[in-house]
Amino acid sequence: MKREVNAALVRELLDYDPLTGVLTWKYRADAPKQWNVRYAGKPAGCVDCVYGYMLIGIDGKCHRAHRLAWLHFYGRLPEGVVDHKNGVRTDNRISNLRDVSKTVNGQNQRVATRKNRSTGLLGASLHKRSGKYRADIKVDGRTKFLGNYDSAYEAHQAYLEAKRALHEGCEI
Numbered sequence: 001m002k003r004e005v006n007a008a009l010v011r012e013l014l015d016y017d018p019l020t021g022v023l024t025w026k027y028r029a030d031a032p033k034q035w036n037v038r039y040a041g042k043p044a045g046c047v048d049c050v051y052g053y054m055l056i057g058i059d060g061k062c063h064r065a066h067r068l069a070w071l072h073f074y075g076r077l078p079e080g081v082v083d084h085k086n087g088v089r090t091d092n093r094i095s096n097l098r099d100v101s102k103t104v105n106g107q108n109q110r111v112a113t114r115k116n117r118s119t120g121l122l123g124a125s126l127h128k129r130s131g132k133y134r135a136d137i138k139v140d141g142r143t144k145f146l147g148n149y150d151s152a153y154e155a156h157q158a159y160l161e162a163k164r165a166l167h168e169g170c171e172i
Helices: 007-013 033-039 065-074 102-107 152-166
Strands: 014-017 022-025 054-058 061-064 081-084 097-100 124-127 132-139 142-149
Touching: 007 014, 007 054, 007 065, 014 065, 022 065, 054 065, 061 065, 065 081, 065 097, 081 102, 124 152, 132 152, 142 152
Parallel strands: none
Antiparallel strands: 014 022, 054 061, 081 097, 124 132, 132 142
16 A cells, blocks of 8 residues: 655654754564564665665655655655755755755756866866857856856856856855
8 A cells, every 4th residue: 555655654664863864764563573673773765876866765666865854854845846055965964955946956056067078167168169268157047158268267266156146046
């Protein structure tokens, strides 16, 4: 029987330490003895090899641990998405989680996109024709040109300065 995942169920099955962000399985009287020996008191879940989030299986369905941590701590699901402030997808401390819109979550990007993988730095890409490094930032769905620079580092710094001013979700 599939149960709806809600705060009561999560709190029945898991303990959550908001200081470490670790969810652990609780001892369950209704479970077979071997289940309790194997799982009770041990950290729940594993790291998803595709996206890097902690996943926890409940009733045959995988749930992202940060959403379960939020549900356990606050007793409700977030209105938006749960964002990891520091960008570490396995860091589920409550102080590192925040309820934000998809837009703000996307602004908390810390890894260079395909466009600027040539430099490996956020916001900086090589303009092949000029040989200069270009800085761009996306605001409200539009790309804003920040200038051309002699080094990728200078372009990256210009991007970070603009990001801090223009992206409300910026934690860098």
